[in-house]
Amino acid sequence: MRHTISVLVENKFGVLARVAGLFSARGYNIASLAVSETLDPSISYMTIVVEAQDEKILEQINKQLNKLIDVITVTDFTKKAHIDREMVMAKVEYSPKDKAKLESIFDKYVGKIIKAKAGIAIIEAVGDQAQIKGLLEQLDKFGVKELVRTGRLAIAE
Amino acid sequence: MTGAEILLESLKREGVEVMFGYPGGQVLPIFDKLYDSDIKFILTRHEQGAAHAADGYARATGKPGVCLATSGPGATNLVTGIANACMDSIPMIAITGQVKTFLIGNDAFQEADVTGITRPITKHNYLVKDVKELASTIREAFYIATSGRPGPVLIDIPSDVQLADTEFIWPEVPEIRSYKPTYFGHPGQIKKAAKLISDSKRPILYIGGGVISSGAHKELRILAESLKAPLTWTLMGIGAFPGDHELSLGMLGMHGTAYANHAIMESDLIIAIGARFDDRVTGRIDAFAPHAKVIHIDIDPSSISKNVRVDIPIGGDAKNIIGELLEQIKKAPDTTEWLKTVELWKKKYPMKYKDEGKLKPQYVVEEIYNLTKGDAIITTEVGQNQMWAAQWYKYNHPRTFISSGGLGTMGFGFPAAMGAKVAYPEKLVFDIAGDGSIQMNIQELATCVANKIHVKVAILNNGYLGMVRQWQELFYKRRYSHVAITAPDFVKLAESFGAVGIRVTKKEEVRGALEKAAKIDNTVFIDFVVEGEENVYPMVPAGKAINEIIGGLA
Numbered sequence: 056m057r058h059t060i061s062v063l064v065e066n067k068f069g070v071l072a073r074v075a076g077l078f079s080a081r082g083y084n085i086a087s088l089a090v091s092e093t094l095d096p097s098i099s100y101m102t103i104v105v106e107a108q109d110e111k112i113l114e115q116i117n118k119q120l121n122k123l124i125d126v127i128t129v130t131d132f133t134k135k136a137h138i139d140r141e142m143v144m145a146k147v148e149y150s151p152k153d154k155a156k157l158e159s160i161f162d163k164y165v166g167k168i169i170k171a172k173a174g175i176a177i178i179e180a181v182g183d184q185a186q187i188k189g190l191l192e193q194l195d196k197f198g199v200k201e202l203v204r205t206g207r208l209a210i211a212e
Numbered sequence: 213m214t215g216a217e218i219l220l221e222s223l224k225r226e227g228v229e230v231m232f233g234y235p236g237g238q239v240l241p242i243f244d245k246l247y248d249s250d251i252k253f254i255l256t257r258h259e260q261g262a263a264h265a266a267d268g269y270a271r272a273t274g275k276p277g278v279c280l281a282t283s284g285p286g287a288t289n290l291v292t293g294i295a296n297a298c299m300d301s302i303p304m305i306a307i308t309g310q311v312k313t314f315l316i317g318n319d320a321f322q323e324a325d326v327t328g329i330t331r332p333i334t335k336h337n338y339l340v341k342d343v344k345e346l347a348s349t350i351r352e353a354f355y356i357a358t359s360g361r362p363g364p365v366l367i368d369i370p371s372d373v374q375l376a377d378t379e380f381i382w383p384e385v386p387e388i389r390s391y392k393p394t395y396f397g398h399p400g401q402i403k404k405a406a407k408l409i410s411d412s413k414r415p416i417l418y419i420g421g422g423v424i425s426s427g428a429h430k431e432l433r434i435l436a437e438s439l440k441a442p443l444t445w446t447l448m449g450i451g452a453f454p455g456d457h458e459l460s461l462g463m464l465g466m467h468g469t470a471y472a473n474h475a476i477m478e479s480d481l482i483i484a485i486g487a488r489f490d491d492r493v494t495g496r497i498d499a500f501a502p503h504a505k506v507i508h509i510d511i512d513p514s515s516i517s518k519n520v521r522v523d524i525p526i527g528g529d530a531k532n533i534i535g536e537l538l539e540q541i542k543k544a545p546d547t548t549e550w551l552k553t554v555e556l557w558k559k560k561y562p563m564k565y566k567d568e569g570k571l572k573p574q575y576v577v578e579e580i581y582n583l584t585k586g587d588a589i590i591t592t593e594v595g596q597n598q599m600w601a602a603q604w605y606k607y608n609h610p611r612t613f614i615s616s617g618g619l620g621t622m623g624f625g626f627p628a629a630m631g632a633k634v635a636y637p638e639k640l641v642f643d644i645a646g647d648g649s650i651q652m653n654i655q656e657l658a659t660c661v662a663n664k665i666h667v668k669v670a671i672l673n674n675g676y677l678g679m680v681r682q683w684q685e686l687f688y689k690r691r692y693s694h695v696a697i698t699a700p701d702f703v704k705l706a707e708s709f710g711a712v713g714i715r716v717t718k719k720e721e722v723r724g725a726l727e728k729a730a731k732i733d734n735t736v737f738i739d740f741v742v743e744g745e746e747n748v749y750p751m752v753p754a755g756k757a758i759n760e761i762i763g764g765l766a
Contacts, residue, residue: 065390069339073331080332111517118514124336124356127390 057086058113059132059139059209062101065125066092073123074101083107083116087141087206098127102139102209132209139209142181144169145191148198149176157197164190175200215343215374216241219307220249222350225382228278230254230269230634232262234289236282237322238309241374254634254663257655259286261627263293264653267302268631271614272589274427276303276357277631283309284322287368288329292621295333297364299618300448301425303357304364306330312372313341326368335363343376352386360393361512362425393511397528397536405483405507405524406540412481412505414550415441418464421448421617422486422510424610428531429453432485435534440547442554444472446487447602450613455586455606461554462563465493466752467599470561473750473758475554476501484508486530489519490618499757509533561750561761563603570743571719573597573672577604579722580642580670583730588640589614589632593625593649595679597672599748601644623652629667630660640668640730647673647699654705660735661710668729668736671702674744682747686762706737715739 064070071090078085084106093100107113113131120129132139149157149171157176161167165187166180180190184207191199213221219242223231230252235243246253256262259281266277277297281290287308297304311320327339336356338349346369353365409415417439423432429452436443436459443453444464453460461472476482482504487493494500497519508515508522509530516525526533565574577600580588586606591614592598598615607613614632616624629643643650650671660667672678681695703713712734716725722740729736749763 069327069331072328076331115514115518122512122514124388124391 056107058105058107059137059207060103060105060117061130061132061209062103062120063093063127064099064101065127066097066099067125070099070125073125074103074120077119077123078105081115081119083112087204089206089208102207104207130211132211136212137209138212139183139207140181141184141187141207142179142205143187143191144203145178145194145199146175146201147178147194148200149174153197160190160193164193166190213378213380214241214245215346215369215376216245218343218346218378218380219350219369219374220245220251221380222347222382223251223278226350226354227275231278231280232256232265232269232631233280234259234262234282234286236286236309238283238311238371239280239286239374241371242280242309254630254659254665256627256659258653259289260293260623261630261653261656261659263290263304263306264296264621264624264627265631265634266304266306267293267297267624268591268614268628269635270297270302270304270631271628272611272632272635274425274611276305276354278305278307280307281309282322283311283326284324287326288324291329291333294330294364294366296616296619296621296624298333298335300421300616301362302364303362305353305357306334306364306366308366308368309374310339310368310370313370314372316370326366330366333364334366337366337368339368340373341370343373343378346373347381348383348386351383352388355385356391360391394513394527395511395529395532397509397526397533399536401524401526402533402536402540405526406537406542408481408505408507408524409439409483409537409541410543410545412545413547414479415439415481415483415545415547416476416479417441417443418476418482418484418487419443419445419449419452420485420487421446423449423452423530424486426486426511426530427610428485428534429610431531431534431538435538438538439541439544440551441483441545442475442551444468444476446490446493446617447615448617449487450602450615451607451610454608456608461558463602465758466495466754467603467748467750468758469563470750470761471554471557473752473761474557474561476504477757477759478553479504482506484510485534486510488515491519493758494519495752495756495758495760565746565749571717571722571740573600573674573740573742573746574604575719576670576672576722576740576742577601577644579726580644581605583723583726584640584642586612588612588642589629589636591615591625591629591632591641591643593643593645594620594622595646595649595677596674596682596746596748597644597646597649597678599679600672603748622649626650626653626667626669627656629669630656630665633665633667643667643669645669645671646678647671647675648677648697651699657706657709657711657735657737666733666735668738670738671740672742673699673702673739674742674746675699676744678746679748681745685745685747687753702737702739706735711735711737713737713739715741717741
């Protein structure tokens with residue numbers, strides 16, 4: 056099962072390697088990872104989506120992260136009210152005659168065309184996991200050539 | 213001051229009296245300042261020896277050990293020693309030179325990404341790129357290495373930083389917002405634990421190295437005696453409680469005593485203190501201690517509930533928590549029946565070996581105990597020698613048994629003995645070694661002789677890499693694949709280094725040789741030519757429940 060956690064860390068070089076190294080050394084899987092500076096430039100915020108079979112593994116991930124000297128706090132969003140979003144960009148096959156059909160998707164699903172030329176449209180969308188999933192299923196009908204995702208961002212309510 | 217001067221001044225202020233290490237191109241500025249320093253420097257013959265010696269010094273004293281090496285190969289040679297200290301939670305400071313800051317990342321001569329390499333095997337590490345941060349980094353490194361669950365901290369210092377000049381400012385003990393070890397237990401949890409203890413019928417104390425690093429051995433003894441609960445310990449917990457005490461069951465686990473393993477399997481309450489339920493202790497985890505509730509006291513929250521289900525977790529320092537528990541336990545459990553049962557196991561499954569035929573390694577270890585009365589510091593290598601040293605010598609004081617527990621590093625014992633001897637020159641220090649292990653850091657014989665670090669090495673020479681041979685005998689149909697190992701003539705070898713060598717082949721010669729070795733004012737190698745295919749028993753095969761014991765039983 057996938058769990059979203061956030062980690063506040065010291066904004067120093069090597070900290071990302073410490074966190075990433077911990078996951079690989081202990082055999083935990085990172086599904087996605089997003090990192091950026093916070094309002095306080097000495098602190099970075101990481102949103103990590105992890106694969107954990109059970110509570111015990113999640114608890115270990117939490118404790119092991121806390122053990123890293125540069126980790127300030129760890130928040131597990133599994134049982135905590137939060138908002139999460141992900142941004143995706145997708146290249147889909149496109150011809151001008153499809154335009155109306157493609158745009159009709161966006162009545163129901165998040166997203167918009169940000170560029171279209173030479174048989175390819177680039178779509179961007181920001182949404183929660185269900186919204187993104189729904190959109191991608193619709194886009195599949197057109198043929199998705201390339202897909203990039205930021206990974207999940209989460210913030211406590 | 214230059215960076216090199218700041219380093220040495222900072223080490224002095226941290227109370228460092230001795231360092232172990234090896235010079236090289238990127239630590240020349242530090243060595244130039246060492247020339248005038250009153251910090252004692254022991255030049256080892258290999259950086260691995262320096263790391264293990266610093267580790268041995270730390271285990272013997274409780275103070276952080278310090279080792280120093282140059283960049284690249286000097287630093288990578290420290291790696292095994294650092295990992296070893298990390299697995300056993302030993303406070304250690306490793307200082308490495310690094311290529312000049314502007315060359316970092318250029319694949320410069322003798323460059324290695326040492327902070328990258330040591331990230332997973334240190335408690336924390338630093339690359340100091342600015343001399344202004346050097347003093348505060350060293351202060352922080354010592355604080356981190358010695359607080360909470362101790363561990364090794366590495367400081368990588370580029371040679372231009374060692375030469376750079378700045379004002380020396382010795383900072384206060386740092387406040388680190390992201391690092392706040394817990395020392396006191398949660399009062400509610402301690403109350404609950406006290407009640408569980410009072411209500412138990414078959415309690416057992418399961419002790420690990422955390423009791424020793426916390427300095428909680430006195431409190432532990434009061435707790436054990438007031439509960440009248442039997443105790444067992446891990447390899448790292450040896451010495452935390454007197455081995456000759458009537459409540460002691462000795463070590464548990466793969467090569468633990470049968471009675472310790474039966475006792476923990478049949479217990480209804482395990483009080484684990486500073487131990488981490490390692491696989492060598494628990495055996496098959498789903499069969500481990502099926503009737504027991506578990507109270508787990510540990511300073512590292514990540515050790516709790518990692519391997520076994522815990523009923524009452526208590527994070528904090530062992531010494532404080534035992535003290536708090538003693539106040540909260542209103543009524544000691546009635547363990548009369550339980551102790552009778554344990555006594556029956558002790559009678560039924562005593563530790564034993566067949567003392568006939570060739571000289572037996574167990575006999576040698578027993579005689580070292582009889583000679584020293586448990587007053588020596590014993591270090592071990594890894595393998596059969598280590599298990600026999602753990603089983604056949606009674607340790608009554610903390611920090612008198614020094615052994616590589618978690619990592620299981622062959623070649624540890626000899627340089628570790630050196631470190632312990634430097635800390636306590638007046639004490640007798642024995643390295644109980646195998647003929648395989650001793651060859652792994654045998655170059656340190658030169659260090660011992662040159663610096664008059666007169667340790668005594670008892671080589672249990674069976675001509676095999678004995679523990680691997682034992683596994684091949686028991687589990688691989690006696691197909692001895694590359695375990696017969698040749699060795700030099702240890703007597704001549706010792707003599708060629710300026711040390712003393714003694715060979716013993718008969719039982720009658722053992723005591724005399726040990727007495728002679730103890731008296732000689734020199735480093736001594738005693739080559740005990742022992743039975744080649746002796747096994748370490750009792751033994752629980754890997755993956756079996758720890759009461760499925762083979763060998764050595766009545």
